[in-house]
Amino acid sequence: MLEILSITGVIFVLIGLGFGSVRLKVFSSADMTVLGRLVVQFALPALIFRAVSTRTLAEIAVPGYLGAMLLGSVAVFWGGYLWSRRISGQTAGGSTFSAMGMSCANSGFVGYPVLLMALPEIATTALAMNMIVENLVMIPMGLAMAEASRSNGIEGTRLVRQIAARLSRNPIVLALCAGVVVSVFHIPLPQIIFRPVDILANASAAVSLIVIGGTLAGLSLSSLTLSVAPVVIGKLLIHPAAVALSLILMATLGFPVPEHLAAAAILMAAMPVMAIYPILAQRYGEDQTAALAMFLMTLLSFLTFSATLALVLP
Numbered sequence: 001m002l003e004i005l006s007i008t009g010v011i012f013v014l015i016g017l018g019f020g021s022v023r024l025k026v027f028s029s030a031d032m033t034v035l036g037r038l039v040v041q042f043a044l045p046a047l048i049f050r051a052v053s054t055r056t057l058a059e060i061a062v063p064g065y066l067g068a069m070l071l072g073s074v075a076v077f078w079g080g081y082l083w084s085r086r087i088s089g090q091t092a093g094g095s096t097f098s099a100m101g102m103s104c105a106n107s108g109f110v111g112y113p114v115l116l117m118a119l120p121e122i123a124t125t126a127l128a129m130n131m132i133v134e135n136l137v138m139i140p141m142g143l144a145m146a147e148a149s150r151s152n153g154i155e156g157t158r159l160v161r162q163i164a165a166r167l168s169r170n171p172i173v174l175a176l177c178a179g180v181v182v183s184v185f186h187i188p189l190p191q192i193i194f195r196p197v198d199i200l201a202n203a204s205a206a207v208s209l210i211v212i213g214g215t216l217a218g219l220s221l222s223s224l225t226l227s228v229a230p231v232v233i234g235k236l237l238i239h240p241a242a243v244a245l246s247l248i249l250m251a252t253l254g255f256p257v258p259e260h261l262a263a264a265a266i267l268m269a270a271m272p273v274m275a276i277y278p279i280l281a282q283r284y285g286e287d288q289t290a291a292l293a294m295f296l297m298t299l300l301s302f303l304t305f306s307a308t309l310a311l312v313l314p
Contacts, residue, residue: 007117008306011110014206015298018213032214036275039208044108045175046200048131051124052179053189060128060183064247064255065265069133071250072243072269077103077138080234081145088230092149097277097286100142101293102234104134105271109208110301114271116205118309119264126264128176134274135172140164146284212275212298219295228293231273235297236304240270263312270308272297 021027027035052060080102084095105111107130115123167173182189189197244266247257257265273294281290 007114007309008302010117011113011209012302014113014209015213015216018210018215019217020213021210022214022217027214029214029218032211035207036211036215039109039204039211040276041171043200043204043207045171046197047108047112047124047204048128048172049175049179049182050197050201051128052176053182055125055128055183057180057183059125060180062125062129062257062261064250064257065126065129065261066133067255068243068246068250068257068262069130069265069269070137072239072246073103073133073138074141075246076234076239076242077141079238080231083230088227093146093284094286094289096142096145096149097281097284097290098231098234099145100138100280101231101273101277101290101297103239104138104142104274104277105130105235105239105268106212106274107131107134107268107271108204109212109275111268111271113205113209114267114305114309115264118267118313119260122260122264126261126268128179130268131172131176135167135170135176139280140167143280146280149284208275215275216295216298219291228289228296231293232296232300235273235293236270236301240266240308243269266312267305267308270301270305272301 018027018032022029022032077099080099081095084090084098085092088095088098090098107127111130112123112127115126119126181187247262247265250257273290275294277294278287278291281287
């Protein structure tokens with residue numbers, strides 16, 4: 001138990017540091033936005049590039065892991081969408097972002113720091129594979145669905161092309177591609193390139209957690225309603241359960257995942273929703289609900305992923 005608390009406690013100390021720094025006006029909310037952009041534009045891509053380029057393709061393309069994460073996440077997305085649309089009676093746009101909130105984990109800002117302490121030997125490998133699933137499938141699918149909910153098919157098709165164009169300029173996607181090229185062709189990197197990448201990568205975990213805390217400082221629990229409860233339950237409980245079941249399915253199909261990587265997949269799925277979730281929802285008028293769902297998830301995740309750690313750690 002003390003080992004679990006030593007992992008989760010560090011995470012929430014850093015989140016609390018960011019929260020307190022904004023509440024005490026050491027930093028402003030605008031400062032957190034700038035720091036967040038620093039992480040997304042430089043530190044996280046550097047981390048992804050280092051993770052991919054320093055490993056063989058076999059290490060970062062484990063079929064069982066990728067299949068389980070993709071299958072579990074897509075299943076929760078569509079299950080969440082149908083529940084929100086047909087049972088809860090939400091609009092198509094609201095249902096789309098409820099589904100994204102249930103199925104898109106915060107792998108880079110929270111998941112990676114947790115794995116770095118719990119399973120350091122495979123933390124960057126798991127992060128790289130999660131980024132592939134999230135940036136190449138889950139986020140584009142969610143945005144395409146959101147646009148389709150408020151426009152005709154032609155505009156939706158145009159958005160898909162726009163998303164593809166944005167992905168081609170996304171620093172994380174570019175870092176993934178560059179890392180794969182370096183890994184496949186065994187390109188040696190001079191120290192003048194590798195060292196700056198290494199320094200930026202090392203900064204990503206601490207800064208990202210401080211940004212999460214600072215972002216949460218601008219929200220209030222008094223605005224919470226029961227409408228966000230299904231999203232929170234879906235993300236913190238159903239998503240990791242779906243990934244766990246998908247791991248069993250992949251093993252049955254002949255694609256078993258090593259014990260440590262399987263534990264990492266479930267832990268990644270147990271993380272709160274991705275940090276850019278409210279930002280993506282803003283264009284569609286769903287940002288307030290998204291931000292509140294993220295707030296509650298982050299608070300409750302101390303309990304849920306502490307329990308998940310206790311269950312899945314080898």
